[in-house]
Amino acid sequence: MTSNTIRAIVVGGTGYTGAELLRLALGHPSIELVSVVGNTTAERPIAEVLPSLRGVFEGTVEPFDADAIAARADVAFCALPHAASAEVVSALRQRGLKVFDLSADFRFDDQAVYERLYGTHPVSELLSEAVYGLVELHREELKTADLVAVPGCYPTASTLGLAPLVKAGLIRREGIVVDAKSGVSGAGRGLSSATHYPETAEGVRAYEAGVHRHGPEIEQELSRLAGGAIHITFVPHLLPMTRGILATCYAEPAGSGSTPAICTEAARELYAGSPSVHVLDPGDHPDTLWVRGSNRVHVAYTQDPGSGKIIAMSAIDNLVKGAAGQALQCLNVRFGLEEGAGLGAPAEWP
Amino acid sequence: MTSNTIRAIVVGGTGYTGAELLRLALGHPSIELVSVVGNTTAERPIAEVLPSLRGVFEGTVEPFDADAIAARADVAFCALPHAASAEVVSALRQRGLKVFDLSADFRFDDQAVYERLYGTHPVSELLSEAVYGLVELHREELKTADLVAVPGCYPTASTLGLAPLVKAGLIRREGIVVDAKSGVSGAGRGLSSATHYPETAEGVRAYEAGVHRHGPEIEQELSRLAGGAIHITFVPHLLPMTRGILATCYAEPAGSGSTPAICTEAARELYAGSPSVHVLDPGDHPDTLWVRGSNRVHVAYTQDPGSGKIIAMSAIDNLVKGAAGQALQCLNVRFGLEEGAGLGAPAEWP
């Protein structure tokens, strides 16, 4: 730790994203983790709530107190449910903290889209301040952002797979399909029969097919890149594994020049300065196991020789590049650190 | 066992499909299992090769001998690799056995398609005799078929999901995408790093995206139903589970009448006399765990409200309805038995 140390607090630090924020923050060369806040677990030892921290990180979970936080921290990571998060973010922004929010509350440019999906926005006046925290597409704006809306896990995987094609005009805007496969940790720590081990292992199912709230988030980013409205068909699936998202994306080629080689080239160009993204050769297939536990993204492109459809595949760890790692990546950019500081570890494979 | 007992032999009975054929044949009210043939495991005790049969089914694996088989059996189930299977099927057909072949060798009407995918056909003269063993679509022809080409696991799931839509003209023929998710047993008992536990658990990946050999098999059946050529984009994925296939299919509606309710209705009509198929209500999502170990198919239909795309979802157990169970279902139809004889058990859930 040096005089440049960034004092950070994690609000809502006792779910899976919170656990991962703690793990990464503890290993980050420029972050001092000052406290963990969680109302439902307040006053309990952190290591009791998060068993991986036994013997690693002492102290108790604190109840939320904006003034107390402001006195000790420079930045806050908020890993709370939507709406609840907005209130906390507002209180912390008023006290001058830079905030990296992992909820949906500040991800949408268009308040109406947010409110259709999530209900009335508690602090819509902050929407204009927020920058969407997908570093690979918003690096410049993030350098000065004081409120960062860290994207969801599905949008991260899906958008990064499709972005090079949309940006380079290699696919048509209509008819894009994103078939996404997620590990169970993406559903969080809340209990449900859908995530009860015996009813989850050894089975796969789609859920909220066509109507999941992450669809519009992907559309916002792709439309921005395309300079025009893009609608996608988005179907998430729950898989019997803990971590990982694979997005398999299908799109019509814009023309005969949209070969896998050209798509791959476009991705390598777009991600040239992006240390987290690795573009595989055409013919390779990303595997979420290859990025498990890391902040890395593997993307690859191929084509159906019969129909000509372009197939983009993108793999991430939902809790790292899809949540906690991405938040730290945003912090790195915001504070002028190496973008990959504290995030350079490869996957724990196997 | 009655005088109507059907004496059956399983050739290639020591892989996963073979094991499942034995399990189901042993529980079938009209089948007498006379022997198990397998050249690589010949002379070994069956229960040593298939540990679930210890104390259940005695005897040793026999080497292949067409005459010896013909002397004792009425029907043969062949669960061999392609090309090898064709030779065996030919020898058994010459000796008058009815054959249910689980390889790819007799699935294609068009020899050229087969040979493009699998190489020269060893006994192409038998192709015209074979009937495609997807009972729900070929029930009448199967009643007199002496050579049945039991479909692959992916085609079974995919075709049954899409067939009602294609048959009723509810979707457009162009642009169909089938994103299929499979358990690892579909890859068989052969060892590879792709199916080595540590490199398979906790990860998901596509493979042979757009070029898998099951794509043309699905196209053949859908084209037959449509009365015209249909090309699909087919991408299989390997999931960390042992059994199950979920096919998520995306198609453009043929018109505004193609609602989920109408699609569901079309499926219920097509499958009205099909005891293996259950059509869920719109909004439900099939789960492969719900059919695991059974010969059942769960299908459901929904629609993306934004793009209008129809989403068909279809779940089976790849080793049962996708292989061994389907073979017995064909036998039931061929011999005038109840179609569901020996196949009525629900899934082992959970």
Added chain:
Amino acid sequence: MTSNTIRAIVVGGTGYTGAELLRLALGHPSIELVSVVGNTTAERPIAEVLPSLRGVFEGTVEPFDADAIAARADVAFCALPHAASAEVVSALRQRGLKVFDLSADFRFDDQAVYERLYGTHPVSELLSEAVYGLVELHREELKTADLVAVPGCYPTASTLGLAPLVKAGLIRREGIVVDAKSGVSGAGRGLSSATHYPETAEGVRAYEAGVHRHGPEIEQELSRLAGGAIHITFVPHLLPMTRGILATCYAEPAGSGSTPAICTEAARELYAGSPSVHVLDPGDHPDTLWVRGSNRVHVAYTQDPGSGKIIAMSAIDNLVKGAAGQALQCLNVRFGLEEGAGLGAPAEWP
């Protein structure tokens, strides 16, 4: 179905044991399943509560009504929590039904042991009537039993592994250790963080080490066989799999004659007329996957050459031989049917 059909009802039929009772009862040649009772799910369609029954078994869950049950059923399977079960059993016994109870309520000869573990017994007057439903050890008494206390899953696996050694006096009574490994379905359908997929997959842990309530149940049966008190050290573990129990048991040999061959011989003798049990050769290791979904038990014996300790290993499916299958096996014995009627299927392997 014949005039000998046994009309059965399942009370508490909407948990995992209930689901398995339904699956097995539906496939049993002499049972007519007349209804499913469950108070918390009353009036809901059975197939909504148990998704594997969609299209297989129609009807709605009924609330408990002893008179209504007595009017329609000959036997009841009760799969309720302890104490709640005793009340229901009492009401049904008063109305003349034969009852197969899967709770702990009637498993103990000694009321004091029960009450130390589970609290005051609601209907202790019925204790003397109950027969412990481990067929392999109580076959004769079960032939006339009207109230059967079906054993727990851990006691079934553990007792069947150790019984031949205790009965033949091959091991010492002191110092026996049972290290048991269970799949998650044994914990039932109730939600808890301990069985939430992300906190269960990819980890193993002991629980209630040395103090689990199934220890005394095992001790009761072993003591009965030994003709004197036996205490065991029992430690259960939760493993990342849905089904299966493996009991690894360690005991001091009673003398130099207690070789693996002699132990194996003793087991084969004890289980000679028991169709569910298969005794592997010395040197083999049972695998729960080899019995998954079946009513089978695999046991094997070996010895540590250094210390001389005898190692008994026993594998079952906790929901079948450890619960529902065992209940049907008891019914078969009680009604003079083939002991393996409806239970002959080998495991679904893999």
Added chain:
Amino acid sequence: MTSNTIRAIVVGGTGYTGAELLRLALGHPSIELVSVVGNTTAERPIAEVLPSLRGVFEGTVEPFDADAIAARADVAFCALPHAASAEVVSALRQRGLKVFDLSADFRFDDQAVYERLYGTHPVSELLSEAVYGLVELHREELKTADLVAVPGCYPTASTLGLAPLVKAGLIRREGIVVDAKSGVSGAGRGLSSATHYPETAEGVRAYEAGVHRHGPEIEQELSRLAGGAIHITFVPHLLPMTRGILATCYAEPAGSGSTPAICTEAARELYAGSPSVHVLDPGDHPDTLWVRGSNRVHVAYTQDPGSGKIIAMSAIDNLVKGAAGQALQCLNVRFGLEEGAGLGAPAEWP
């Protein structure tokens, strides 16, 4: 990297232990990874063999050349099979490299024990030089060791659980049982039906019960601590998970003073200066998921109230504290670095 950088090479770097050595070495503040050696994969890109390193670590696998290695490296980590490793170690020691060997070749004080288990020792003259690399028990000797025999995964978990009890004389030397449960990665990258996904998922089995080669390694260390011969009964099990070892150990108390509290106290005393070990409170049960991916050890002690048996439970990640992490921990001690340098990360939970 500073002038104190340690130049390291990994020989046999393309298996799972090698992959983990690379991951940890790349994140270590004082190690410069100069090359990866592997004869069977020589000349292939490292990132092709180890897919988690795509975009992270370039270069190709080198064939083994002792002189070339000596010219560039100060230390070597050898992750080769036994016997093969000894030859390589000898060549590198002759050239002055410090060697951390992860094979069994230098773990035994007694050549006769080694040769009984593994065959003739290729370079037995080096045995006297080697120090057993279990830091918590050999820290002082490791400070000057030039050849470190890094323990196996089972011995690490088992020995660390039992050591405090043996050292403090809290348990009797006779009759100790170690029932160990391992994830599949412990079996390495070699293919076998025992580790083929469909035959591994959803099942558990013991293997080499009582005769596994890690038993004598545990006995050596416990006997050393006890000052007299200790024999244990050691039974390993394969579980359906990728990483983790849980050792459940059973022992007779030496007297009435051997309570869980006293055992816990003894462990906290022994491990007071050991940053990797965390001793849970009595009543807690370690979970391998809580240490997955970390170099941490969780141990806990309880007692069976009936028999008085002491139960020690110990959880590690087999690839980290059971292999690669432990090797780096040894290097840290050898070079006078912080013992936990590069090893401080908590588990990736969940």
